[in-house]
Amino acid sequence: MKPVKFSTFFFTLLAGLVIQLYPWSNTGLILRPDFLLVIAVYWLLQAPYHCNIGWVWFAGLLVDLATGSLLGQHALSFSITAFLGLIYQRRLVLFNAWQLYLYVIFLFAAQRVLILLLKLFAGSELPDWTYGLPIISDLILWQIMIVWFGALSRPKKL
Amino acid sequence: MLKGIHQQLDPQESPAFFIQGPKPFSRLMFFCALSLVMMAIDARFEYLGQIRQWFSAALHPLEVVASAPNEWGRNIHTYFTSHNQLIQDNFKLKQQALIDHAALQRLATVDAENAHLRTLLAGDAPIIPQATLGEVLHMGRDPFSNIITLNRGSRHGVTPGQAVVDEQGVVGQITRVYPFTSEVTLITDKKLSIPIQIERNQLRAIAFGEGQRNTLDIPYLPTSVDIKVGDKLVTSGIDGVYPAGLAVAVVTQIRQNQDSPFAKIISRPIAGVNNHKHVLILKVPTSPPSSPVTNNKLMLPRNNAQHLDQSVVDILQQNNAAVDPHPVSELPSLDTTTPESSPENQAAAQPAAAPDNAQRPTAAERP
Numbered sequence: 001m002k003p004v005k006f007s008t009f010f011f012t013l014l015a016g017l018v019i020q021l022y023p024w025s026n027t028g029l030i031l032r033p034d035f036l037l038v039i040a041v042y043w044l045l046q047a048p049y050h051c052n053i054g055w056v057w058f059a060g061l062l063v064d065l066a067t068g069s070l071l072g073q074h075a076l077s078f079s080i081t082a083f084l085g086l087i088y089q090r091r092l093v094l095f096n097a098w099q100l101y102l103y104v105i106f107l108f109a110a111q112r113v114l115i116l117l118l119k120l121f122a123g124s125e126l127p128d129w130t131y132g133l134p135i136i137s138d139l140i141l142w143q144i145m146i147v148w149f150g151a152l153s154r155p156k157k158l
Numbered sequence: 159m160l161k162g163i164h165q166q167l168d169p170q171e172s173p174a175f176f177i178q179g180p181k182p183f184s185r186l187m188f189f190c191a192l193s194l195v196m197m198a199i200d201a202r203f204e205y206l207g208q209i210r211q212w213f214s215a216a217l218h219p220l221e222v223v224a225s226a227p228n229e230w231g232r233n234i235h236t237y238f239t240s241h242n243q244l245i246q247d248n249f250k251l252k253q254q255a256l257i258d259h260a261a262l263q264r265l266a267t268v269d270a271e272n273a274h275l276r277t278l279l280a281g282d283a284p285i286i287p288q289a290t291l292g293e294v295l296h297m298g299r300d301p302f303s304n305i306i307t308l309n310r311g312s313r314h315g316v317t318p319g320q321a322v323v324d325e326q327g328v329v330g331q332i333t334r335v336y337p338f339t340s341e342v343t344l345i346t347d348k349k350l351s352i353p354i355q356i357e358r359n360q361l362r363a364i365a366f367g368e369g370q371r372n373t374l375d376i377p378y379l380p381t382s383v384d385i386k387v388g389d390k391l392v393t394s395g396i397d398g399v400y401p402a403g404l405a406v407a408v409v410t411q412i413r414q415n416q417d418s419p420f421a422k423i424i425s426r427p428i429a430g431v432n433n434h435k436h437v438l439i440l441k442v443p444t445s446p447p448s449s450p451v452t453n454n455k456l457m458l459p460r461n462n463a464q465h466l467d468q469s470v471v472d473i474l475q476q477n478n479a480a481v482d483p484h485p486v487s488e489l490p491s492l493d494t495t496t497p498e499s500s501p502e503n504q505a506a507a508q509p510a511a512a513p514d515n516a517q518r519p520t521a522a523e524r525p
Contacts, residue, residue, distance in 0.1 A: 017220060018220050018223055018224045019224065020224075020299070021217065021220055021221045021224035021225075022227075022228070023224070023225050023228055023297075024297070024299065025296060025297045026297070029297055029299075029301070030301070052182075052185065053182060053185045053186055053189055054185065054189065057192075057193070060193075065210065065213045065214070065217065066217065066299055067298070067299040068298070068299075068300065068303075068305065068341055069300050069302070069303070070197050070201055071196045071197065071199075071200040071206050071209075071210070072192075072193035072194065072195075072196035072197035073193075075189070075192075075193040075196070076189075076190060076193035076194065076197070079189040079190060079193065080186065080190065082186075083183070083185075083186040119302045122201070123348075124302040124303070124348070124369075125302075125348060125369045127301055127302065127370060128370060131301065
């Protein structure tokens with residue numbers, strides 16, 4: 001598989017930011033996937049030569065700025081998620097499709113739990129069950145990324 | 159160039175076998191530490207506010223791009239609004255205007271009368287707030303906070319702390335201002351509290367937002383307090399942020415717990431906190447209304463009497479020139495307040511001003 005161009009990586013991230021900035025409201029807001037997280041984690045696993053923990057952290061920082069939350073909350077949760085993703089990065093090629101989905105769901109859920117913990121520490125209250133719904137839309141977005149940019153493949157040099 | 163550096167630095171690319179374990183971990187440690195430091199700085203100090211401002215200004219074009227489809231959709235919708243709809247709206251608005259006109263005419267006389275009475279009592283002139291119209295750009299992107307974003311920012315003269323209202327009542331308060339936009343924390347947010355008064359009996363209290371449930375809570379009122387379901391809560395105006403008399407909420411539920419001396423009072427906001435398009439941003443008066451009159455009420459210094467009476471006469475003259483429909487007939491009654499009888503005047507003014515202050519003790523004594 002040909003290596004992904006840096007521009008592809010950069011512009012998908014930019015597109016993710018723009019969609020994140022779209023004025024979501026009501027149901028859309030509840031169901032909205034974490035665009036930047038999904039895109040950044042996809043590239044982290046697909047093209048580690050472009051995207052490293054630093055980029056994912058930066059994506060989290062963008063989310064912090066866009067949401068107006070405490071600077072660093074999303075950045076921290078994104079970077080920990082990225083690390084969790086990297087632990088099995090080399091072994092992902094051995095996973096079948098369902099195992100991969102489970103792994104990705106675990107990553108997205110981990111990020112949401114981390115953010116929840118950070119927010120609870122900062123004094124927010126516990127959200128209701130709809131808080132978990134974006135994991136499903138995250139998975140749909142993940143599938144779209146796979147359709148557009150290819151399934152996760154064996155790294156070039158193993 | 160950038161790509162080259164990445165390839166050199168990236169541990170994933172490195173052929174060495176054992177290097178890939180610790181490297182992402184040290185990276186993680188570095189970024190974790192960085193985020194924790196940033197969170198601490200952001201929470202404790204204001205240094206990062208400026209960075210936020212710059213970033214928001216930089217993100218503004220992207221935001222415009224992102225909301226463009228929404229804008230087009232709305233424009234198309236406006237374009238295809240039917241003729242019939244417009245006629246209906248026009249009719250409705252005309253009717254509303256008639257009703258409002260009638261109310262306004264009454265308001266003018268009541269205002270004049272009120273101003274006159276206030277000058278008689280040597281009270282402060284009521285503050286009439288100025289307002290700017292703002293449009294809601296989007297709901298908060300963060301599910302944990304009740305925030306809306308308006309299309310007015312520091313470039314339009316918006317400052318943090320301004321009250322935001324819609325046609326029905328108080329929506330919230332401006333908490334963060336960017337160059338082109340500003341964030342409004344809704345009154346239902348957990349962090350926001352608002353001084354209120356029960357319209358029926360003028361009992362003062364403070365209402366706190368309850369976050370996700372979209373309600374307000376009024377804690378610290380005793381179980382025996384005179385409050386009923388359906389009571390309307392209005393702003394008391396004692397905080398200098400919200401002008402007095404704006405509708406805030408309606409009491410929907412009162413629960414009395416045997417174990418607690420306080421009643422649990424839940425109310426629902428009147429303003430369409432979550433579903434309006436246009437709101438008014440009220441200007442905060444630049445300085446809190448400090449007046450020699452209030453000082454006089456407290457200390458009654460006799461040597462200030464001359465000054466007080468002069469100011470009263472000044473205000474009265476201004477008012478008479480401006481609005482008062484029946485000025486001269488009532489002037490003599492105030493003329494008696496000029497220097498020779500000033501102590502009596504102040505003594506008379508004090509009980510008259512007292513009911514406003516007297517409300518609180520009665521409310522507190524009730525239990």
